[in-house]
Amino acid sequence: MQRFGVFSTQSWYLNLSPWQRDLVRIGLELYAREERMKSGYDDYSYVVFPIAKAYEGFLKQYFYDLGFIDYMTYSDRRFRIGRVLNPDVSPSRQDEFWMYGRLAQMCGAGLARGLWDVWLQCRNQVFHYYPDNQRKLTLSEASNYIEMLASAMEQAYQCQTKNT
Numbered sequence: 001m002q003r004f005g006v007f008s009t010q011s012w013y014l015n016l017s018p019w020q021r022d023l024v025r026i027g028l029e030l031y032a033r034e035e036r037m038k039s040g041y042d043d044y045s046y047v048v049f050p051i052a053k054a055y056e057g058f059l060k061q062y063f064y065d066l067g068f069i070d071y072m073t074y075s076d077r078r079f080r081i082g083r084v085l086n087p088d089v090s091p092s093r094q095d096e097f098w099m100y101g102r103l104a105q106m107c108g109a110g111l112a113r114g115l116w117d118v119w120l121q122c123r124n125q126v127f128h129y130y131p132d133n134q135r136k137l138t139l140s141e142a143s144n145y146i147e148m149l150a151s152a153m154e155q156a157y158q159c160q161t162k163n164t
Contacts, residue, residue, distance in 0.1 A: 012153035020054040027051035043136035045126045048145045052123040055149050068099050085116050107159035118152040
């Protein structure tokens with residue numbers, strides 16, 4: 001947990017909602033507990049879950065703060081990050097809710113792709129069950145995913161600060 005202690009001073013963290021900060025805190029506490037206890041579980045995905053959930057909230061708020069979506073869309077339960085940030089959406093489905101292109105134009109293709117890759121790896125592939133792919137995270141991998149999520153939010157926040 002020591003290496004994650006600086007999160008509480010980083011700009012992306014300070015701009016999270018109280019609920020999102022609680023999710024990050026819970027994930028970090030789970031990580032610290034498992035690091036101390038050395039439980040020896042086969043899968044530590046549950047350590048990443050709360051922070052991945054905070055990342056989803058961060059991205060929704062990010063798109064709202066950038067003016068890419070209005071409050072109705074931000075609040076809509078059907079608004080899906082996995083669709084609006086997906087770079088592989090066919091051109092015929094790239095409507096006003098497709099954020100990837102707008103984000104790439106504003107912050108660069110590297111950041112847009114990076115946010116998507118982190119979403120895919122640290123959220124979707126951790127959350128979803130695939131019978132043919134029994135993906136399990138070691139505690140070390142969970143730690144790396146936490147770092148990836150934090151780094152993605154920091155980079156996004158820096159772009160936002162530069163462009164607003």
